[in-house]
Structure formats: C-alpha cells, structure tokens
Amino acid sequence: xxxxxxxxxxERVNYLNVRTSVASWLLTLDHKRIGILYLLGxxxxxxxxxxxxxxxxxxxxxxxxxLLSSDTYNKMFTIHGxxxxxxxxxxxxxxxxxxxxxxxxxxxxxxxxxxxNLLSWYFFMIGGVLATIALLKGGIDTGWTFYTPYxxxxxxxxxxxxxxxxxxxxxxxIFTGINFLVTVHKMRxxxxxxxxxxxxxxxxxxxxxxxxxxxxxxxxxxxxxxVERSLGIGIFDPNRGGDPILFQHLFWFYSHPAVYIMILPAxxxxxxxxxxxxxxxxxxxxxxxxxxxxxxxxxxxxxxHHMFSTGQSIYAGLVFSFLTFLVAIPSAIKxxxxxxxxxxxxxxxxxxxxxxxxxLGLFVIGGLTGLHLASLATNVHLTDTYFVVAHxxxxxxxxxxxxxxxxxxxxxPKMTGxxxxxxxxxxxxxxxxxxxxxxxxxxxxxxxxxMPRRYHSYPEEWWALNLLSSAGASVLALGYLLxxxxxxxxxxxxxxxxxxxxxxxxxxxxxxxxxxxxxxxxRTPIVTRPAYDYAHPEExxxxxxxxxxxxxxxxxxx
Amino acid sequence: MWRIPFFPPTASKEGEAISLLYWTISALAIVFGAIxxxxxxxxAVKYRASNDAVRRDDAxxxxxxxxxxxxxxxxxxxxxxxxxxxKLYGDIxxxxxxxxxxxxxxxxxxxxxxxxSGIRENNELHLPAGRLVKVTAISQDVIHxxxxxxxxxxxxxVPGRYNSMFFTxxxxxxxxxxxxxxxxxxxxEMIGWVYVMEPEExxxxxxxxxxxxxxxxxxxEEQGKQVFEGVGACSTCHMNPNSAVKAPDLRGLFGSKxxxxxxxxxxxxxxxxxxxxxxxxxxxxxxxxxxxxxYQGVLNEEQIIQLTAYIKSLAKEKPAGGM
Numbered sequence: 095x096x097x098x099x100x101x102x103x104x105e106r107v108n109y110l111n112v113r114t115s116v117a118s119w120l121l122t123l124d125h126k127r128i129g130i131l132y133l134l135g136x137x138x139x140x141x142x143x144x145x146x147x148x149x150x151x152x153x154x155x156x157x158x159x160x161l162l163s164s165d166t167y168n169k170m171f172t173i174h175g176x177x178x179x180x181x182x183x184x185x186x187x188x189x190x191x192x193x194x195x196x197x198x199x200x201x202x203x204x205x206x207x208x209x210x211n212l213l214s215w216y217f218f219m220i221g222g223v224l225a226t227i228a229l230l231k232g233g234i235d236t237g238w239t240f241y242t243p244y245x246x247x248x249x250x251x252x253x254x255x256x257x258x259x260x261x262x263x264x265x266x267x268i269f270t271g272i273n274f275l276v277t278v279h280k281m282r283x284x285x286x287x288x289x290x291x292x293x294x295x296x297x298x299x300x301x302x303x304x305x306x307x308x309x310x311x312x313x314x315x316x317x318x319x320x321v322e323r324s325l326g327i328g329i330f331d332p333n334r335g336g337d338p339i340l341f342q343h344l345f346w347f348y349s350h351p352a353v354y355i356m357i358l359p360a361x362x363x364x365x366x367x368x369x370x371x372x373x374x375x376x377x378x379x380x381x382x383x384x385x386x387x388x389x390x391x392x393x394x395x396x397x398x399h400h401m402f403s404t405g406q407s408i409y410a411g412l413v414f415s416f417l418t419f420l421v422a423i424p425s426a427i428k429x430x431x432x433x434x435x436x437x438x439x440x441x442x443x444x445x446x447x448x449x450x451x452x453x454l455g456l457f458v459i460g461g462l463t464g465l466h467l468a469s470l471a472t473n474v475h476l477t478d479t480y481f482v483v484a485h486x487x488x489x490x491x492x493x494x495x496x497x498x499x500x501x502x503x504x505x506x507p508k509m510t511g512x513x514x515x516x517x518x519x520x521x522x523x524x525x526x527x528x529x530x531x532x533x534x535x536x537x538x539x540x541x542x543x544x545m546p547r548r549y550h551s552y553p554e555e556w557w558a559l560n561l562l563s564s565a566g567a568s569v570l571a572l573g574y575l576l577x578x579x580x581x582x583x584x585x586x587x588x589x590x591x592x593x594x595x596x597x598x599x600x601x602x603x604x605x606x607x608x609x610x611x612x613x614x615x616x617r618t619p620i621v622t623r624p625a626y627d628y629a630h631p632e633e634x635x636x637x638x639x640x641x642x643x644x645x646x647x648x649x650x651x652x
Numbered sequence: 653m654w655r656i657p658f659f660p661p662t663a664s665k666e667g668e669a670i671s672l673l674y675w676t677i678s679a680l681a682i683v684f685g686a687i688x689x690x691x692x693x694x695x696a697v698k699y700r701a702s703n704d705a706v707r708r709d710d711a712x713x714x715x716x717x718x719x720x721x722x723x724x725x726x727x728x729x730x731x732x733x734x735x736x737x738x739k740l741y742g743d744i745x746x747x748x749x750x751x752x753x754x755x756x757x758x759x760x761x762x763x764x765x766x767x768x769s770g771i772r773e774n775n776e777l778h779l780p781a782g783r784l785v786k787v788t789a790i791s792q793d794v795i796h797x798x799x800x801x802x803x804x805x806x807x808x809x810v811p812g813r814y815n816s817m818f819f820t821x822x823x824x825x826x827x828x829x830x831x832x833x834x835x836x837x838x839x840x841e842m843i844g845w846v847y848v849m850e851p852e853e854x855x856x857x858x859x860x861x862x863x864x865x866x867x868x869x870x871x872x873e874e875q876g877k878q879v880f881e882g883v884g885a886c887s888t889c890h891m892n893p894n895s896a897v898k899a900p901d902l903r904g905l906f907g908s909k910x911x912x913x914x915x916x917x918x919x920x921x922x923x924x925x926x927x928x929x930x931x932x933x934x935x936x937x938x939x940x941x942x943x944x945x946x947y948q949g950v951l952n953e954e955q956i957i958q959l960t961a962y963i964k965s966l967a968k969e970k971p972a973g974g975m
Contacts (some may be wrong), residue, residue, distance in 0.1 A: 123895055184685075392773075403808050408742060416734055419733070422730060429688055438707070441696045442700075472737060477832075524938065543801060550840040551841070
C-alpha cells in the first residue's frame with residue numbers, strides 16, 4: 095500500500111533506506127534484510143565458537159592439561175562444535191547469501207514464503223540463545239555428537255536445554271529449505287529454464303533437499319535423548335533395554351548429509367566466482383549441476399562410514415565404504431570442471447578469486463584425505479584421531495569457510511554499495527590459507543601417529559606438532575580478524591561500488607541496482623540467455639519487457 | 653635434542669599391511685592434490701587477463717571425453733583402493749579360531765584386561781609376539797574405544813555387547829594404548845601401555861602370574877566356577893540333581909544350537925550366554941519355564957566373563973540325563 099515517491103535530487107530508494115527503524119528490521123519480510131539479519135547472527139555465533147577454539151589450542155600448546163580443568167576443556171570443545179556446526183556452518187551460506195541473492199538470480203522479487211523466512215530467522219536466534227545459555231550456564235560436555243549412553247544417562251549439565259536449542263535451529267533450517275525449494279520451482283522469471291539457472295541455485299536447491307529430508311531425523315533423535323534423560327524411558331541406554339548404536343545410525347543419517355549442507359553451497363559460490371573472474375561459462379555446466387544432485391542423493395546413503403569400528407556387520411561396512419567412494423566422484427567432477435573453466439579464461443586476480451583458489455587448494459586436500467577414511471582398514475586406525483579432525487576441518491573450514499569468505503567478498507559491493515580495499519582482502523586470503531595449513535596439516539601427522547581427538551592432555555613426543563598447530567591458529571585468527579576490520583571500515587570509507595563492479599553476468603549484477611531496491615526489479619524480467627554468457631557480451635542475460643500501454647480512461651469495455 | 657617422531661611404530665602383521673595401504677593412498681592423494689593445486693594456479697597465471705599471447709577463441713564449453721576421463725579414472729582407482737582396504741578390514745574383524753584370547757572391560761576411566769590364565773591387568777596388556785591375538789571387549793558404562801596405534805587397530809567398546817578384533821603383534825616393545833571414544837571427564841587419562849614380549853619371555857611372565865597386576869592363582873574358568881557356586885548361586889538350580897527348580901544343563905552347551913520355547917533356534921555364543929544371565933526371559937530354552945531371576949545389576953561384566961569362561965569349559969562334557 096505504501097507508495098514512495100522520489101523527488102528529484104533525493105537518494106534512490108533501496109532496501110536499506112526504505113525504512114530505518116529497528117522495528118522495520120525485526121519485522122521485515124524482505125529476503126535481503128533477512129539475509130543481513132542472518133549474516134549478523136552467524137557472525138556472532140562464529141565469534142563465540144572461535145573463542146572456544148582459541149581456548150582449546152591454548153590448552154594443547156603444552157602436553158599436560160595445565161590451563162583448563164578436564165571438565166572445562168570438554169565443555170570448550172562442545173561449545174566449539176555445537177556453535178560452529180549448528181549455528182554457523184549450516185546456516186552460513188544458504189541462509190545469509192542464499193537469502194540475499196537467490197531470488198535476484200532467478201528474477202523473483204522475494205522468496206515464496208516471506209513470513210516463513212522471517213520465522214526461520216527467529217527460530218534460529220531463539221535456538222542459538224537457548225543453546226548458548228545451556229553452554230555457558232554450567233556447560234555441557236557431550237561433544238557436538240551427543241553420543242549415547244553418555245549424553246542420555248551419564249552427562250551432567252543442561253544437555254536437554256542445548257538439545258531444545260538445536261531442535262529449534264533444525265526447524266529454522268527446514269523452513270529455509272522448503273522456502274528455497276518452492277522459490278526455485280515456482281518463482282523463476284519467464285525464460286529462466288532449469289538449465290539457465292546459475293550453478294549457485296542448483297547447489298542451494300540440492301542443499302535444500304537435504305535440509306528438508308534429513309533435519310527432521312536429527313531433530314527427533316535428539317529429542318529422544320532428552321526424553322531418555324528426563325523420563326528415563328530406555329531408547330539408547332542398554333541398561334534400560336536400549337541400543338546406543340541405534341543413536342549413531344540416526345544421528346549420522348542427518349549429520350553426514352549435514353556436511354553436504356555445509357559444502358554444497360560453498361561449491362555453488364565457487365562456480366559463480368570462478369566463472370565471473372575467468373570471464374567464462376562454467377565448463378561442463380550440466381555435469382556440475384547434476385553433480386550437486388548426485389552428492390545430495392548418494393550423501394544420504396553413506397552414514398555408516400562413521401561407524402566402521404562400532405561393531406556393525408562387515409557387510410554393512412563394505413556397502414557404506416563402497417558408497418563413500420562413489421560420493422567422492424561428483425566432487426572430483428566439479429573440481430576438474432572448475433580447473434577447465436580457468437583454462438582459456440580471462441582471469442582477473444581479484445580478492446574473491448583468491449579466496450576461490452584457496453578453496454580449491456584446501457578442499458582438494460580435505461577431499462583426498464577422505465579416501466584414507468573411506469577405506470575400511472585405514473579408517474579403523476584413523477577414526478577418532480586427529481586425522482579425522484584435520485580432514486573435516488579441511489572440508490568444513492578450508493572448504494565451507496573459504497567459500498563463505500569468497501561469497502562475502504563477491505557480493506559485498508551489491509549488499510552494501512561499497513568496495514573494500516583489494517590489497518588488504520588479498521592479504522587476508524593469503525593469511526587464512528597459510529594459517530589454516532599451519533594449524534591443520536600437523537594434525538594429519540598427529541592423527542596417523544594415533545593421537546585421539548578430544549584429549550585434554552597428550553604424550554610428550556607430540557608436543558612440537560601441537561605447538562606448531564597452535565601457532566598456526568593465531569595466524570588463522572589474524573586472517574579472520576582482518577576482513578572484520580576492513581569490511582566494517584569500507585561501510586563508511588569505501589569507494590562507491592557501481593552496479594556491476596566485477597563485470598559479471600547474471601541478473602543480480604546486470605539488472606539489480608547496487609543496494610537493490612526493495613523489490614529487486616522494476617518489473618518481472620524476461621530471461622533470454624543462459625547463465626555465464628561471457629561469450630556474447632553484447633547480449634543481456636535478461637531484459638525488461640516493454641511496459642504495458644496505459645490507456646487514458648482505463649476500462650477495457652469503456 | 654628433541655626427538656620428534658613423524659610416524660608411529662609398526663608392531664603388528666596387520667599394521668604392516670595397513671601402513672602400505674595408507675602410504676599408497678597418500679601417494680595418490682599427493683599426485684592428485686598437486687595436479688589440482690598447482691594446475692589451478694598455473695592456469696590462472698597463464699590465462700591472466702593481461703596476457704594476450706594465449707589463444708582463447710577455441711575454448712570449448714564442454715567436452716564429453718574430458719568429462720568421462722575425469723570421472724572414470726578416479727572411479728577405477730577408487731574401486732581398487734576400496735577392494736584392497738576391504739580385504740584388510742576382514743583380516744582384523746572376521747571371527748576365527750585358534751587365537752590367544754584376552755577379555756577387555758572398559759569403564760570410566762580405566763582398562764581392565766583378563767588373560768585366560770586368570771591374570772588380571774589394569775591399564776596394561778602383555779602379549780606374546782608372533783601369535784594371533786583375539787581381544788573381546790565390552791564396556792561397563794559408556795562407549796569407549798580400544799586403540800593401539802602401533803598395531804593400526806581399534807575397536808569400539810560398547811556397553812551391552814561383545815566386540816572383538818584380531819591381530820598378530822610382531823615387534824617386542826612398549827606401545828601406547830588409548831581410549832579413542834570420548835567418555836567423559838578423564839577421557840584423556842584412560843590410557844595405558846601394551847607390552848609385546850618374546851614368546852618364551854611371555855610364557856615365563858604367565859608362569860609368574862604376571863607382574864604388577866593383581867595376581868591370582870586361579871584361571872579364568874576357575875574364577876568362573878567360584879562365581880557359579882558363590883556369589884551367582886547358579887549351582888542352586890543348574891546341574892543340581894536335587895534342585896526343586898528345573899533348569900537347563902550347561903554341559904555341552906557352548907557352541908551348540910539351542911531350541912527356544914518360541915520355536916527359534918540360536919547358537920550358544922558369548923552374547924547368548926551374557927543375555928541369558930542378565931535377562932533370562934529374553935530367550936527361554938524349549939521345555940523350561942522362565943523362572944530364573946535376572947542378574948542385571950547383580951553381576952558385573954568381569955564376573956560374567958568369568959562365568960562364560962566356565963560355561964565354555966563345560967562344552968566338552970556330556971550333559972547328564974536324557975535332555
């Protein structure tokens with residue numbers, strides 16, 4: 095109803111200045127504002143999770159458990175895992191950048207269910223606050239995996255409250271997933287066929303499938319742990335007739351696919367960034383698009399590879415190992431296609447591209463060390479050691495966070511209207527890459543030597559490598575701190591970004607203003623070209639149809 | 653000055669095979685990792701925007717041969733690794749006869765090991781070199797994991813079920829023993845040492861009743877007999893001709909097929925014996941009434957292992973009477 099008239103000389107109306115009250119943010123239905131709200135929320139939880147990581151690395155810089163008590167140490171790695179996984183990594187790219195750019199990419203003015211979108215943010219924040227209260231008030235020491243019967247019958251503290259928090263954030267994730275699925279199906283602009291979609295949309299679509307199908311399982315499973323704790327009903331505790339291994343099956347049925355919730359959106363970002371900064375259509379578009387779906391589908395059938403040493407049958411182990419090798423192939427396909435995109439491209443070494451190259455370097459190490467863990471016999475030796483810790487940090491931190499930083503640097507001008515200093519951003523990317531490798535590569539060696547994860551103290555002979563890892567973590571911390579400084583700095587002092595500072599193809603760059611207007615587009619656009627059409631710079635990807643003629647006097651039958 | 657190791661010692665036959673596999677996968681990973689990392693940087697430099705000396709106008713949008721190539725080659729390599737690793741996995745987890753059998757009980761936060769001779773050790777395990785060893789493990793509380801990195805083997809130690817694994821120590825020496833499944837406050841103190849000894853040395857150690865550990869003159873099955881007649885009071889009904897209650901004869905039981913009251917047939921293995929002690933009503937033998945009281949909370953895992961050893965020792969005897 096509210097119409098805004100623009101007087102000459104006045105600033106153009108955009109999604110930020112259209113309304114500025116606090117209430118206008120807390121009650122917003124604009125997908126871009128909700129994306130920003132998510133960005134603020136996940137940054138907060140990332141900061142808390144990082145503090146816990148700092149405490150862990152400080153403790154491990156000496157072999158003896160001398161800085162923290164054992165209980166405090168156990169609470170620290172639980173805080174770190176719960177916050178980073180459920181409240182940072184899982185919502186990070188889909189909820190923040192998916193919300194901000196996905197509707198623009200497909201030519202829509204918003205997501206399909208804007209109110210559900212806002213509700214999902216509230217579920218996320220309430221869940222996050224409850225979990226944080228549980229973690230700080232006395233703390234919990236179950237680890238983020240909540241393994242039974244420890245979590246259900248032995249652990250003290252606010253386990254149930256933390257579970258309620260994770261339960262709520264799970265529903266937030268389901269809401270976001272439903273929203274994106276319906277948005278991609280129903281709200282694509284005319285001419286935006288499935289194979290004209292940017293690969294980021296394919297990646298988010300595959301991610302949403304996992305969120306909708308997998309999350310209910312972990313939500314119910316964790317609720318069963320809370321039920322066992324509070325009502326004493328035997329579900330997982332063998333002393334009450336339950337089965338502790340059943341919990342692991344149910345937990346990993348979600349939590350393995352959850353890894354793909356983290357990495358698939360990052361892969362989508364990398365496809366966008368590499369195409370843009372190579373000025374070239376992503377090589378083998380169809381293979382990259384379908385590999386996202388393949389990962390989402392096969393990813394549901396590999397959960398048992400977390401349980402090769404639990405006593406599950408050897409035949410189950412064979413099947414899960416085989417499927418795990420299979421799920422590695424689509425990731426390999428993506429990687430080679432990205433390289434082929436750079437090949438014969440026109441490569442611009444801007445900051446987002448440096449992050450994308452960093453992603454490639456770290457993700458490939460994470461992926462290839464997955465082979466050691468997919469192999470049954472080596473898995474037995476390496477499981478529950480620092481080898482696993484290093485492996486999943488390479489995938490989830492090296493992969494997902496590098497992708498997240500690439501996205502942040504890529505879409506920052508569109509979101510804020512400002513450019514950040516390129517040289518600082520490149521330095522930060524380099525620091526993250528070097529700091530990351532210093533922190534986590536020594537952990538592969540420690541893991542092969544047998545250092546168990548979640549150890550508060552360790553034998554003397556592993557001191558040097560642990561010290562190196564802790565030193566690397568401080569370089570990594572600096573690499574994370576820098577963007578926080580120069581990005582905030584750019585809000586006030588950055589140069590104004592034009593509509594398309596990178597010279598990128600895509601509706602969000604070609605049609606949508608920098609600092610997008612509240613409804614993104616003037617009118618519903620008509621898409622005429624496939625994504626990444628760098629080969630035809632003269633052809634716009636989408637056009638606005640001519641406005642309908644308005645007849646004086648109005649009525650057709652007048 | 654500092655001795656900084658980068659590799660674990662390799663002290664078992666299975667460990668040698670697994671190490672070879674590990675380094676083969678690592679070599680593959682290094683080759684492919686280098687191709688991607690240096691390949692991407694090389695291409696990004698070569699095709700930098702300012703370089704106009706390279707051809708770009710012939711760039712294809714896709715190429716089926718390339719796609720098939722980088723799908724099939726990794727797939728074939730993956731399948732080879734899969735099969736190789738699966739074979740070695742079978743070697744450590746497939747049940748077989750003739751091993752030196754040790755029972756391990758995990759509890760917050762210590763390891764308790766029992767030898768067939770009756771020797772008990774805490775947070776230490778002595779083993780002979782050159783002989784196949786079977787470790788059967790169970791937990792008394794939460795899930796633990798029994799890990800000996802020098803042997804490259806590990807098994808989760810789960811409450812309520814026996815898990816076992818097989819390995820052959822080769823190199824005499826002293827090796828780390830860890831709990832690798834998070835189990836609460838003192839998880840990182842649930843550690844110990846494994847001593848591999850020359851066979852003669854080990855025999856001597858056994859003959860002396862161990863060193864340092866709690867020694868006992870009785871073998872495992874003799875300890876089981878004590879429980880059977882003592883704290884368990886099993887002998888009140890089982891194999892007591894004067895008993896008022898009719899209870900199954902346990903002679904010749906272990907390893908045999910048992911017909912149940914509900915028509916099923918089960919093999920009398922360790923898991924069956926354990927369940928029938930703790931929760932006798934779960935599987936009632938055909939022809940008997942469910943009269944036995946459950947021993948859940950009465951006997952601990954150690955006593956159950958002793959009882960099982962005793963019942964195993966009765967396997968060679970013939971049951972009395974017509975049953």
